[in-house]
Amino acid sequence: MPEPSDLIVVGAGPAGMAAAVTALAGGLRVALVDSGTAVGGQFWRHPPEHARAAIPTEDLHHGLREYRALCDALSAGRAAGRLDLRLAHHVWSVVREDGGFAVHAVDRCRAPRETAVVLRAPRLLVATGAYDRQLPFPGWELPGVLTAGGLQALLKGGGVAAGSRVALGGTGPFLLPVAVALAARGAEVVAVCEAAHPRAWLRHPGPLLRNPGKWAEAAEYAAALARHRIRLRPRTAIVEAEGDDRVTAVRIASLTPDGTPRAGTEQRVEVDAVGVGWGFAPQLDLLVPLGCALTDSADGNAVVAVDDGQRTSVPGLYAAGETCGVGGAGLAVSEGRLAAGSVLADSGAAPGRGRRRRSAVRARADGQRAFARAMNTVHRLPAAWPAWLPDETLVCRCEEVDAGAVRAARADAGAHDHRQVKQLTRAGMGWCQGRMCGPAVHCLVARGGAYAPAERLVATPVTLGALADRDA
Amino acid sequence: MNEIIIDGEPLPFVEGQTVAAALVAAGRIAWRTTRVGRRPRGVFCGIGVCFDCLVTVDGSDGQRACLVPARPGMAVTTGEGDDA
Numbered sequence: 001m002p003e004p005s006d007l008i009v010v011g012a013g014p015a016g017m018a019a020a021v022t023a024l025a026g027g028l029r030v031a032l033v034d035s036g037t038a039v040g041g042q043f044w045r046h047p048p049e050h051a052r053a054a055i056p057t058e059d060l061h062h063g064l065r066e067y068r069a070l071c072d073a074l075s076a077g078r079a080a081g082r083l084d085l086r087l088a089h090h091v092w093s094v095v096r097e098d099g100g101f102a103v104h105a106v107d108r109c110r111a112p113r114e115t116a117v118v119l120r121a122p123r124l125l126v127a128t129g130a131y132d133r134q135l136p137f138p139g140w141e142l143p144g145v146l147t148a149g150g151l152q153a154l155l156k157g158g159g160v161a162a163g164s165r166v167a168l169g170g171t172g173p174f175l176l177p178v179a180v181a182l183a184a185r186g187a188e189v190v191a192v193c194e195a196a197h198p199r200a201w202l203r204h205p206g207p208l209l210r211n212p213g214k215w216a217e218a219a220e221y222a223a224a225l226a227r228h229r230i231r232l233r234p235r236t237a238i239v240e241a242e243g244d245d246r247v248t249a250v251r252i253a254s255l256t257p258d259g260t261p262r263a264g265t266e267q268r269v270e271v272d273a274v275g276v277g278w279g280f281a282p283q284l285d286l287l288v289p290l291g292c293a294l295t296d297s298a299d300g301n302a303v304v305a306v307d308d309g310q311r312t313s314v315p316g317l318y319a320a321g322e323t324c325g326v327g328g329a330g331l332a333v334s335e336g337r338l339a340a341g342s343v344l345a346d347s348g349a350a351p352g353r354g355r356r357r358r359s360a361v362r363a364r365a366d367g368q369r370a371f372a373r374a375m376n377t378v379h380r381l382p383a384a385w386p387a388w389l390p391d392e393t394l395v396c397r398c399e400e401v402d403a404g405a406v407r408a409a410r411a412d413a414g415a416h417d418h419r420q421v422k423q424l425t426r427a428g429m430g431w432c433q434g435r436m437c438g439p440a441v442h443c444l445v446a447r448g449g450a451y452a453p454a455e456r457l458v459a460t461p462v463t464l465g466a467l468a469d470r471d472a
Numbered sequence: 473m474n475e476i477i478i479d480g481e482p483l484p485f486v487e488g489q490t491v492a493a494a495l496v497a498a499g500r501i502a503w504r505t506t507r508v509g510r511r512p513r514g515v516f517c518g519i520g521v522c523f524d525c526l527v528t529v530d531g532s533d534g535q536r537a538c539l540v541p542a543r544p545g546m547a548v549t550t551g552e553g554d555d556a
Contacts, residue, residue, distance in 0.1 A: 035520065037541060042519060048541070051488020111540045112532035131521045143502035143514040150518030153538070158493030159486065162501065162515075245512050246501055273501075397516070397524060400508040431523035431534075436516075460520075461534065 011127035013041020015321025018336030139241030148277035163273020169238035259382020299376035302452035310339035327372030398430020
């Protein structure tokens with residue numbers, strides 16, 4: 001049995017890695033838990049360590065210097081016996097206990113075999129990130145249509161391009177690295193449809209001036225897109241995917257400023273794969289049942305409310321990264337450091353690298369957060385989207401509920417949030433428990449307000465066998 | 473040679489790939505049908521959130537192909553995987 005930890009960090013992406021490294025530097029014993037087979041999360045997704053030579057993906061990454069530095073510090077923590085790294089561990093529940101938290105997970109190192117694991121510590125830091133937010137459109141359920149993140153995960157984790165002629169659509173800067181990565185693996189990216197207009201960024205000069213690094217990154221993408229002859233189409237959207245048993249073409253339309261497709265602008269483009277993403281939905285499954293206060297973010301998501309030290313409203317519970325509002329890897333790293341700094345301060349440990357360094361991280365995080373707010377404002381969901389969705393369009397992929405049924409639940413039964421729609425139509429009741437359709441159903445029926453996910457007591461499927469042998 | 477067995481047929485994979493990555497690399501983008509509409513599905517989110525890519529692995533049903541690392545000789549069966 002490993003020695004008890006002072007802190008459990010759930011999520012080994014940029015926020016969780018940075019938090020674990022800072023806590024280790026401050027002398028704490030840390031357990032770092034992630035469902036993946038390597039640290040890095042989605043942003044720094046890599047094949048497992050032993051397969052790095054077989055699947056080269058280094059060229060698809062950004063910020064690898066920071067990633068390597070964090071990896072080295074984690075390795076040193078393991079070697080010193082102070083880091084308990086749990087990869088391929090799926091956390092399905094976290095409960096408060098006297099004096100701390102119990103994290104219930106299943107070890108899936110030998111998947112599909114599962115072994116139950118319970119980790120306990122007085123303090124818990126949740127850095128579970130986010131996943132692609134989807135707005136349904138006709139044909140989005142056809143094989144070959146993936147989330148933009150799904151395309152990227154196949155590329156970064158498996159070295160696989162899901163198609164040879166790919167169209168991307170949605171909104172947000174994330175479409176750009178996906179386009180470049182696909183092109184780097186030989187796919188032809190025939191369209192990148194961005195619903196917003198980049199000109200909207202000019203209304204936010206402050207955050208742009210405070211984040212010169214983002215300018216450099218944008219210039220890098222612009223150069224790479226030009227090199228691969230990829231055309232970014234502003235204020236356009238993929239409004240339909242065509243095909244029988246798989247996607248064969250998309251229809252692309254120009255959008256008015258409120259997001260309505262302009263009549264007569266539609267173009268048909270033949271493709272064999274599509275990637276779509278409308279920003280991200282924070283992964284709050286572990287935080288909501290713990291009773292964390294939430295707050296609204298500019299992108300329409302409810303996010304975890306934290307103080308300026310990343311403390312949630314629950315004593316001993318900290319959050320960092322996209323769960324506190326979608327803002328990218330740089331901000332996640334800063335927030336991870338701040339959160340761990342608070343853990344050190346609150347547990348009476350030596351404050352690590354001192355107050356001056358901490359205020360520098362705070363200042364950087366503030367600048368990055370301001371940029372994230374601007375990004376979330378520029379790349380909002382199109383206001384007109386619910387209106388242009390035909391009734392026959394599938395909204396809930398799992399239970400196969402269409403937009404007409406969701407609208408009827410609102411019109412006939414007065415449903416005005418996704419929980420009520422779930423009871424009336426089964427949308428959100430299937431395998432994914434509304435993770436995919438939740439934000440869309442919210443857009444279709446809610447009278448304003450941010451999307452807050454339903455409370456899910458079990459965050460990931462767990463077998464009865466694994467529950468029966470748990471050592472708690 | 474690294475191979476998994478998909479519905480009785482060998483399918484090569486590169487060490488480190490998931491079952492879903494191996495299938496997509498082989499050009500297979502759909503491998504189950506839905507319960508209600510009998511529609512084809514494959515990988516959608518790629519990170520374990522959506523459950524579109526369900527398969528049966530070594531007799532365990534309801535497995536997300538995008539999360540299961542491929543191992544030599546692993547027996548994968550496709551089809552419904554949705555309500556099995």
